[in-house]
Amino acid sequence: MTLAVVAALALAQTDVDARLSIYTDSDRTTVVSPFVSASAPIPEGTVSAGYTADIITTASVDIRTMASQKIVHDTRHQVSVGYSDKIKDTTVTAGYVFSEENDYLSHGGSLSATQDLLEKNVTLGLNAGYEHNLVWRAGDFGGNKPFDVFTLGAIYTQVLGPKLIGSVSYDLIYGYGFQASPYRYVFISIPSDPGHVAVPETDPPLRVRNALTGKIAQSLSDWIALQGDYRFYADSWGVVAHTVAARLIFEPGDAWTVRITARGYVQQGASFYQPVYTEPLEFMTAGRELCNFWSALGGVKVIYNYPSRGTTRIVSFDAKIDLLYIDYLNFPALPYRIAEVYELGMNLRF
Amino acid sequence: MRLIVTLTILLGSFACAPVHQYQRGTLARDGMQLEGDPGEAQLNAHMLQSREGAAGGYGTAGGGCGCN
Numbered sequence: 001m002t003l004a005v006v007a008a009l010a011l012a013q014t015d016v017d018a019r020l021s022i023y024t025d026s027d028r029t030t031v032v033s034p035f036v037s038a039s040a041p042i043p044e045g046t047v048s049a050g051y052t053a054d055i056i057t058t059a060s061v062d063i064r065t066m067a068s069q070k071i072v073h074d075t076r077h078q079v080s081v082g083y084s085d086k087i088k089d090t091t092v093t094a095g096y097v098f099s100e101e102n103d104y105l106s107h108g109g110s111l112s113a114t115q116d117l118l119e120k121n122v123t124l125g126l127n128a129g130y131e132h133n134l135v136w137r138a139g140d141f142g143g144n145k146p147f148d149v150f151t152l153g154a155i156y157t158q159v160l161g162p163k164l165i166g167s168v169s170y171d172l173i174y175g176y177g178f179q180a181s182p183y184r185y186v187f188i189s190i191p192s193d194p195g196h197v198a199v200p201e202t203d204p205p206l207r208v209r210n211a212l213t214g215k216i217a218q219s220l221s222d223w224i225a226l227q228g229d230y231r232f233y234a235d236s237w238g239v240v241a242h243t244v245a246a247r248l249i250f251e252p253g254d255a256w257t258v259r260i261t262a263r264g265y266v267q268q269g270a271s272f273y274q275p276v277y278t279e280p281l282e283f284m285t286a287g288r289e290l291c292n293f294w295s296a297l298g299g300v301k302v303i304y305n306y307p308s309r310g311t312t313r314i315v316s317f318d319a320k321i322d323l324l325y326i327d328y329l330n331f332p333a334l335p336y337r338i339a340e341v342y343e344l345g346m347n348l349r350f
Numbered sequence: 351m352r353l354i355v356t357l358t359i360l361l362g363s364f365a366c367a368p369v370h371q372y373q374r375g376t377l378a379r380d381g382m383q384l385e386g387d388p389g390e391a392q393l394n395a396h397m398l399q400s401r402e403g404a405a406g407g408y409g410t411a412g413g414g415c416g417c418n
Contacts, residue, residue, distance in 0.1 A: 219381070
């Protein structure tokens with residue numbers, strides 16, 4: 001589906017996007033992510049391909065509380081290909097994504113279609129995807145467990161005025177299989193028995209997720225635009241989340257663009273999550289992403305559009321820094337996390 | 351499919367007067383693009399989805415965890 005988006009955006013031109021993202025946080029985790037994607041027109045449509053990786057070095061709370069190693073190194077590779085074609089006002093896109101790491105293997109396919117209506121004042125999009133994953137403990141591929149994901153999505157985009165556009169989208173994600181971490185253990189503290197017992201975490205095999213998102217962009221002047229998003233999320237594990245984001249974009253000339261981002265997220269955790277388990281239960285998790293927490297993100301991105309040279313119509317360079325603060329409300333092992341994300345990018349369009 | 355198209359036309363006609371092609375100069379600016387840069391969006395979605403309980407609504411970020 002990721003490739004579907006990339007391919008759909010470049011139906012009539014060759015586009016190369018290269019970037020490097022570095023994530024580092026106070027939970028002793030660093031992730032370096034190189035990314036490259038390219039798309040090019042062919043006689044019948046547009047083809048695209050991409051590669052990204054996550055090069056991870058971590059001694060996070062999961063590892064400190066359980067694993068024998070003090071620092072873990074891992075690399076995730078992801079390759080994707082896509083094909084798009086536009087027939088009159090309808091764009092059809094197909095994509096395939098493969099990713100693997102030393103304890104995870106994933107194949108995913110997607111199909112999407114967008115249709116322009118009402119003199120292109122409305123765009124309707126539908127997408128469907130399927131992903132087959134295998135999860136295992138590193139070095140124990142024979143003990144792999146499957147995890148399948150089906151996705152369905154719809155998006156409605158409407159031009160609301162010469163300076164105003166908005167969209168509403170809905171995603172349904174059906175996941176079935178092994179969804180826990182193969183490494184995480186839950187500690188059970190039985191009051192009548194000194195000490196505690198550690199058992200592998202057990203998440204419910206079925207998770208049905210729903211996400212409803214609204215976006216709007218309003219031009220405030222010839223060179224300032226304001227964007228806002230709201231997402232409501234709820235799933236069958238009891239997780240309920242609200243996300244609000246705003247971006248102020250300054251375009252003082254053809255060369256420079258500056259974007260300021262603010263994002264807030266608040267989450268009610270999974271119904272089976274407990275900070276402390278006092279008895280064995282059918283489902284138990286030690287995942288901090290399933291507890292109650294809130295987070296705030298702020299960031300700045302600067303884009304420079306280099307003047308055209310030869311056949312290269314557009315070359316742009318961008319740099320971004322985001323700061324993320326996460327406040328875990330009922331996760332005793334980690335009260336908060338502060339993260340920094342640095343990103344450098346270059347985009348060429350022929 | 352017919353139902354979807356009919357509902358879309360109804361929603362669209364209730365919303366606002368159509369904006370013609372020659373009125374869309376502002377809407378074509380980078381700052382008015384709702385989806386933004388797809389490469390940046392993919393990296394950002396993957397980073398957030400492996401650290402939050404919620405997923406979806408901002409495009410899919412590919413398989414695997416890469417989170418630890």
